[in-house]
Amino acid sequence: MGKMNIVQAVQEALRLEMERDGDVVVLGEDVGRDGGVFRVTEGLFERFGPERVIDTPLSEIGIVGAAVGMAAYGIKPVVEIQFMGFIYAGLEQIFSHASRIRSRSRGRFTCPLVVRAPYGIGIKAPELHSESSEAFFCHMPGVKVVVPSTPYNAKGLLTSAIRDPNPVVFLEPARLYRSIKGEVPDGEYSIPLGKASVYQEGVDFTVVAWGTMLHRAADAAEGFDCEIIDLMTLKPFDEETVLGSVKKTGRLVVVHEATMNLGLGAEVAALAAGEAIEYLKGPVIRVAGPEAVVPMARLEDDYMPGVERIKRAYEKVMRY
Amino acid sequence: MRQKIKPVEAALAAAGALNVVEMYKKALTIRYFEEKVDWLFGRGKLGGTTHLCIGQEAVPVGVASALRADDYMVSTHRGHGHLIAKGGEPARIFAELLGKSEGYCKGRGGTQHLCVMGLNFLGTNGITGGGIPIATGAGLSIKLSGDDRVAVCFFGEGASNQGTFHESLNMASVWKLPVVYVCENNMYAMSTRFARISASDDVAARAGAYGIEAAIVDGMDALKVAELAGKVVGRVRAGGGPALIEAKTYRFCGHSKSDPRTYRTREEEEMWKGKDPIKRLAAAAAEFIPGSEIEGIKRGVLAMIEDAYDAAEKGSDSSTDAALDGVYAKREDIVPQGNIQSA
Numbered sequence: 001m002g003k004m005n006i007v008q009a010v011q012e013a014l015r016l017e018m019e020r021d022g023d024v025v026v027l028g029e030d031v032g033r034d035g036g037v038f039r040v041t042e043g044l045f046e047r048f049g050p051e052r053v054i055d056t057p058l059s060e061i062g063i064v065g066a067a068v069g070m071a072a073y074g075i076k077p078v079v080e081i082q083f084m085g086f087i088y089a090g091l092e093q094i095f096s097h098a099s100r101i102r103s104r105s106r107g108r109f110t111c112p113l114v115v116r117a118p119y120g121i122g123i124k125a126p127e128l129h130s131e132s133s134e135a136f137f138c139h140m141p142g143v144k145v146v147v148p149s150t151p152y153n154a155k156g157l158l159t160s161a162i163r164d165p166n167p168v169v170f171l172e173p174a175r176l177y178r179s180i181k182g183e184v185p186d187g188e189y190s191i192p193l194g195k196a197s198v199y200q201e202g203v204d205f206t207v208v209a210w211g212t213m214l215h216r217a218a219d220a221a222e223g224f225d226c227e228i229i230d231l232m233t234l235k236p237f238d239e240e241t242v243l244g245s246v247k248k249t250g251r252l253v254v255v256h257e258a259t260m261n262l263g264l265g266a267e268v269a270a271l272a273a274g275e276a277i278e279y280l281k282g283p284v285i286r287v288a289g290p291e292a293v294v295p296m297a298r299l300e301d302d303y304m305p306g307v308e309r310i311k312r313a314y315e316k317v318m319r320y
Numbered sequence: 321m322r323q324k325i326k327p328v329e330a331a332l333a334a335a336g337a338l339n340v341v342e343m344y345k346k347a348l349t350i351r352y353f354e355e356k357v358d359w360l361f362g363r364g365k366l367g368g369t370t371h372l373c374i375g376q377e378a379v380p381v382g383v384a385s386a387l388r389a390d391d392y393m394v395s396t397h398r399g400h401g402h403l404i405a406k407g408g409e410p411a412r413i414f415a416e417l418l419g420k421s422e423g424y425c426k427g428r429g430g431t432q433h434l435c436v437m438g439l440n441f442l443g444t445n446g447i448t449g450g451g452i453p454i455a456t457g458a459g460l461s462i463k464l465s466g467d468d469r470v471a472v473c474f475f476g477e478g479a480s481n482q483g484t485f486h487e488s489l490n491m492a493s494v495w496k497l498p499v500v501y502v503c504e505n506n507m508y509a510m511s512t513r514f515a516r517i518s519a520s521d522d523v524a525a526r527a528g529a530y531g532i533e534a535a536i537v538d539g540m541d542a543l544k545v546a547e548l549a550g551k552v553v554g555r556v557r558a559g560g561g562p563a564l565i566e567a568k569t570y571r572f573c574g575h576s577k578s579d580p581r582t583y584r585t586r587e588e589e590e591m592w593k594g595k596d597p598i599k600r601l602a603a604a605a606a607e608f609i610p611g612s613e614i615e616g617i618k619r620g621v622l623a624m625i626e627d628a629y630d631a632a633e634k635g636s637d638s639s640t641d642a643a644l645d646g647v648y649a650k651r652e653d654i655v656p657q658g659n660i661q662s663a
Contacts, residue, residue: 034511034583057481057517058448058509086447089483125368126430128446295643296419296430297367302640 003181009151010040010116010172013158014078016188018048021076024162027054027063028080037082038118038177064090064115068098071113071167078162084119084171085128091136098167099142110165114158119147120212120257121304122175124297130174132258132289137169138235138267144168144193145235149214151182153232156191164193173211180215196238198245202227205251205317208242208268210234213255213305220310224318226253234264239271246272250281251317257304260288282320287313341609343385343542344601345617347377350401351598352625353410357400357417360629361577366417370431373401375540375572378597379504380405382545383472383565386553392440392462392471394455397432398504398571399444402474406441408434410625414632427638428646448509449475449482452501456488459497459562470498470556477566478509480523489530492562500549500556501527501564504539510575511583527564539567540595543604570595 004012018024026041026048032055035042045053056063060081067077081087087094094115101111121130137145144166148154154172161168191197199214202225209217210231218228227245231237246252252272254265265286272284287305295303354374360366373380376398384405387393395402400413408424416423417431424436432446442458445451455473462469479485480503492499503523507514520526527534537548545567552563570592574581581589602614 029509030511037510037578055512055517057512058478059481059483061483062481089447123368125432126428127433129368129432290644292644292647295428295640296638298419298637299640299643303643 001183001185004151004184005178005181006148006151006154006172007038007040007177009155009184010158011042011044012184013155013162014041014044015047017159017162018044018052020188021162023074024076024078025052025054025070026078026080027056027067029056029058029063029082031055031080036080038174040116040172041080060086060089061093065093065097067113067115068093068101068111071098071111072101072109076112076114076162078114078116081115081117083129083131084117084133085131087115087117087133090115094137094143094167094169095140099140102142102166111167112165113167114161114170115167116158116170116172118174118177119171120173120175121294121300122173122177122212124300126296127293130294130300132256134169134171134234135258135263138264142166143235144233145171146193146233147171147173147211148232149173149176149211149230150180151184153191153197153230155184156189157193157232159188159190160193163190168193171211175212176215191232193233194236194238196232196241197230198227198241199230200226200228203249205253205314206242206245206249207253207255207314208265209255211257213257216305216307217253217255217310220307220314224314226314237264237268239275242268242271243276246276247279250279251320252280252284253287253310253313253317254284255287255305255310255313257289259291260286261291263288282317285313285317340543340601340607341605341617343381343546344598344605345621346384346405347381347542347598347601348618348621349410349625350377350380350404352622353400353404353413353628356414356625356629358573360417368430369576369578370417371398371576372573373398373571375592375597376504376506376569377401378542378545378601379502379539379567379569380474382542382567383474383500383502383549385546386549387472388469390440391469392442392455392458394442394451394458394471394473395434395444396451396474396476396479396504397444397446397448398476399434399474400431403434403436403439403441403444406436407439408436408441409628411628411631414629415635418632418635419638420632420635421638421642422632422635423638426642426646428643449479449484451475452479452482452484452488455499455501456492456497459492459499460495462498463495468498468557470500470553472500472502472553474502474504476509477503477505477507477514477518477523478512480526481509481518486526486530489527489532489562489564493530493532496559496561498556498559499562500553501532501562503564503566504569505566506569506571508571508575508583510579513583522566524564524566532562532564534564534566536566536568539569540592540597540600542597542601
C-alpha cells in the first residue's frame, strides 16, 4: 500500500498488466522514449522495449485503426491519445469498426482494445485540449466507457478495461492527474466494469457524478445528507445502484462537466423517470456545462460546474 | 465583402516584400513576441500551454514576402509567427492570449484558435494536420471565384503522416487548386524524430506521388525562402496548380511549455542555433544599412513589443457571457467571401 496520484496509478496498472500478459501492447504518439504528454507511460519503453511500447506517427485514425486490427487478431492494444480533443480522427475507427467487429463477425472476433485519453477541463487550455465528449462514446453500441475519479479506482478500473474482451474508452480526468493522491494497494487488483461505487451514503437525495465532478459534488455536499454515487463506468452504467439509491432518497441530481444537451445526465434522468418515477418527490436536476466550447483558462471555472452552482442544485432539489 | 487591396498598395507591398530590412524587422518582431510569451509563461501570467516558433522565423517571413494581403493563410498550433507575418498586430495577439476582449477572437480562442478574417488568416489550429484540408478548400473557393489569389497552408513534418495531408494533396492536384503547401520541417513531432516514424526522408518526396511539384529550402535563411516562395507563389497564382515547399528548420525551444527536450542533444541544438535566422537576416540587412541602424531597429522592435503587451494587458477581460455567446451564427452574420463565377 502506498500513496500515489492518478498518473502513477495508471502507469502501475499498465506495467502490471504488461508483466502479466505478454499480449498487452501500448501504442501512441510519444508514448515510448518520451513517456507521453502527461508522462503516464514513463519507464514502460525501457522496461518492455520498442515492440510493446510503440511510438507512432501523428495519425489518430491510423493508430486506432491499427489497434483494431491488432485486437481482432489476438493482441491487446492500449492506445494513448494525447488529448481527448485529438480522438475525433480516430472516432471513425472506434465507431465504424471497433464497436461492431463482434456483432459483424457474428461472434467470431473480439476486439479487446483500450483507448486511453486525458479528458475534461484541467490544463487551462481552451477547446480541444479540454473536451468532455464521453457521451459520443456512450452512444456507440459495443463500446464501454470508463472514467476513474481516484488513484485507487484508476488502477483497478484500467486493469479491468485491459482484461475486458470489448473495446473500452478509458477517460482520465486531466485535472485530477496530479492534484489528488490516495492509497493504492500494491500488486494487481481489479474493479469490475459496469459497477458504480457509493462514494458517500446519505438519505435526502442522490447525486450521480464521475471524474472531476465527483469531487466537486462531494465538496458541495457539506451540510447536506446526500448519497453520492461515483458512476465510474459510464457505459454500461450501473442502473441497479442508481435506482436503489433513488428509491431510497426520492430525489436525484446529476452533475457532469460536458454540455447538458444529450449528455449522460439525460440518460440517468430518463432511467429514474422510467423506472422509479413513483419514488421521485420532485424533478431530476442536472448540473452541466453550457452549450459552448470550453473557453480560455480564465473563464474555465465559470464554464465548469462549480461548488456554488452544485449547492444551488442541492438546495433546489430539497425544496421538493 | 471580399478584401481587395488597391493597386498602389499592392505595388508598395511588392516593393517592400523584397526589402531585406523589412524582413529583418518582421522576423525580429516574431522573435521578440515569442520571447515575451515565454517570459509571461515563466512568470505565470499566461497559463495552459503554447508552442513557440523561436528559430523558425525565416519560414513565415520568407513565405509572406511573396503573398498579397488578399491571399489566404492557414496556420498550425505553432502559429504566432504566421499571423505576425501576415500582418497581425502583436497587441491584439497578446490580448487574445491573455483572454482580453480586444483579442482577435475576443479572448475566446487563445493561442491555438487564433483566426483573423480581415487578414484572410484562417486560423491557427489545435489539431495536427487539421488545417490542411481547410487550406485546400480555401483554394477551391478561390478557383470557383475565378480570381488569382492563392492559399498558403503551413504544417509541420509530423502532420504529413496524417491522412488529411495525403487526402488534401490528392484533391488539390486533381482539381489544380491554387494552394501552396509549406512544410515547416523542424525534425521533431513533439519528441519523435521524423525518421523514426516516417517512410520517406523528406516530406517533399511525398508530393511527387500526387503529381505536385515540390522543392526543399534552407528554412533558416529567410532570403532563400523568400526567393523560392516568390517563384512558387507566382506559378501557382498563374494557374499552375498546387505546389509544396519543404523548409528545413528547427525550433530552438521545446515543443510546448512542458517539454524537457530529452529526445535531442544540446550539441544538436547549438549547431542549429549557429544558423539563427535572425542573425543571418541582420547580417544581410547590414549590407544595406549601418550597424547603428540595426541596433536602432532592435531597440525599436523590442519597445514596440513591450508597448503592445502593456496595451493588451490594460484591455478588458473577456466575459463569461461573451464566451457563451457566438456558438451559432445568425443569418445576418454571414460574410460573403467569394462569388462563384459561372463558366
